[in-house]
Amino acid sequence: MAKNKVGKNRIPFRLNLLFFAVFILFSALILRLGFIQIVQGDEFESELEQTSSETARIDAPRGLMYDRNGELIVDNELVLSLTYTNEQDVPDDERIRIATELSKLIEVDSEEMENIPERDKKDYWLVTHPEEAAELLTQEDRNTIEDDDELYDLQLKRITDEQLDELNEEREIIAIWREMTSGYYDSPQRIKKGLSREEAHSISERLDNLSGVDILRDANRKYLYEDAFPRFFGRTGAIPRENLEEYLAKGYDRSDEVGTSFLEEYYEEALRGNKGEILSANKSNNSGKESNGSRGNDLVLSVDMALQQEVETIIDEEVDSSTGSFINDKEAYVVLMEPQTGEILSVSGYSDHLGSISSSFEMGSTVKPATVMLGLQTGVINQHSVVVDRTLNIPYTPPISSVSNLGPVNYLTALERSSNVFMAHIAMELAGYNYGVSQTWNTTEYNEAYDTFRYYYDQFGLGAETGVDLPFESTGINGGNASPGNLLYLSFGQFDTYTPMQLAQYVSTIANDGYRMKPHFVKQIREASADKTKLGAVRQQFEPTIMNKVDINNEYINMAQEGMWRVTNGSRGTARSYFNDTEYVAAGKTGTAEIRIRQDGSNRVVEGNNQAFIGYAPYDDPEVAIAVIVPYVYKDSAGGTSGIANAIARRSLDAYFDLRKDRPDIEPDDTDE
Incomplete structure (x- = not known):
């Protein structure tokens, strides 16, 4: 009996221990659930709402x-x-219904309807013709191709032009539908910008029936x-x-x-x-x-809009007053720039401003200051060199002459009176060709001369990227090393072509004593201000950027500057008559490039001129540089008007100095922040 008593006592003890353990676990679980519901309930509910x-x-x-x-x-x-707002669980036919309803309420741009990609039309056809779409695939296709994307691509390929033509009456719907489905899920996709009042009102009245649509x-x-x-x-x-x-x-x-x-x-x-x-x-x-x-x-x-408007008016007046002077459409371009900073003050064109960075022209004698400087730097001429300006007759090359036989000229008078012959002698010396003695050209030497010219021109910005803060720009056309004769034409600006912006950077570099500055349209980036009449704090200030210092002795740059002063102030300067009565002292260089161009609407090739001018002022302390090009003008003998570029340059510089004198300097740098 003693054994039975002991055995009975052991069983209740184990059960009690088990029950106690279960009780503890359930108690802990209840406490945890209570804590989550009572203490953390609000927090989890907020997270759920956010989710x-x-x-x-x-x-x-x-x-x-x-x-x-x-x-x-x-x-x-x-x-x-x-x-x-496109949602993933919206069926295709519902989107089509909404697009159809919207097509009745808004006007879709005709160009947008005409330019609907074929792929979008096919996608729309598959959605709106499910039974016919299914018939585009055979049972064999479904058995052999497991990838759904491949099957879909196969359906697209099998849609015929005739089937797509059936959609012509639904182009408005397709245009709207493709915009509805082109964005991300759960993100508003713009269907049309600039709703009319009537359109907005009509849509607002029907928003309850247009799920996902909003204004x-x-x-x-x-x-x-x-x-x-x-x-x-x-x-x-x-x-x-x-x-x-x-x-x-x-x-x-x-x-x-x-x-x-x-x-x-x-x-x-x-x-x-x-x-x-x-x-x-x-x-x-x-x-x-x-x-x-x-x-x-x-x-x-950096642009001065008052100056910009003045220059626009000047160009229009000067070009329009020269009726009958242009071989084809009227063109003229002007760029004004600060030489020491590269800030663009004005970029103007008669009918298209874009040509100032995208169109290039032979700029004629405006390149002669660079030619004189490279001649001095390479030692083929010096300050005492004299050339007798008379017609050059070189084998296999058209005769080369200046506007007239100028007689003996040095570097100063060659710039003042615009001697082509002096520049051609620099080119011949560089190429090792002794005029009147040499019978043939050395191929190696004249190719090296081409490279030398372009090496120095490039440093001034001619034929190189200017670095202007725009997505693209032309660098002009390099004519190559076609013949020795073209080397001579290159020396006085009648071979390679340059843009008006390049020409402006070039003359700015001369005015800035050989430092080539990066031209730019933007001076500052500022924080947005709540009051549009006041500027916000400066976030970024664009400091002047030196692109390079030309590889030319400062003495030679000064000599070229003196020659340019003579152009506008010398007794025989080619632009003296335009600048002899200014309140400021300018320096400049005229240019006339002889060109041959096909006349619009005919096969006739016409001879004409590109008129150009570069300059800067004041001469002793330059603050503005200008480049003007008026291309494709008839020669004077054929009815063209001479001096259009010179007149535009004079009036534009006058406008600049008049504005500086007549109004206070209120540039943003001085604005309270």
């Missing part, structure tokens, strides 16, 4: 642009945009001086397809608008605004908290 809500980013306005005197020149204006505030660029500076501001628009991946990698959305040309494109990172956010509580509630973004940074340009 189930949607955040949509909305565009912020771009930065503004001001001229060098703080004048607002590029603004933003409020517009309304139609957007669609948001947006901004359009407003170019206040578009007529006076039309091309260089640039434009904004959709991200170009070829740059899409690059922008996406930088955090842009597919629907974003970006700068697509010129200053808008070059300074995209600075001008881009910081996006705002719309936070909705859940998918069924499209209204939520809105976080405003911030405007992008503002640009202060």
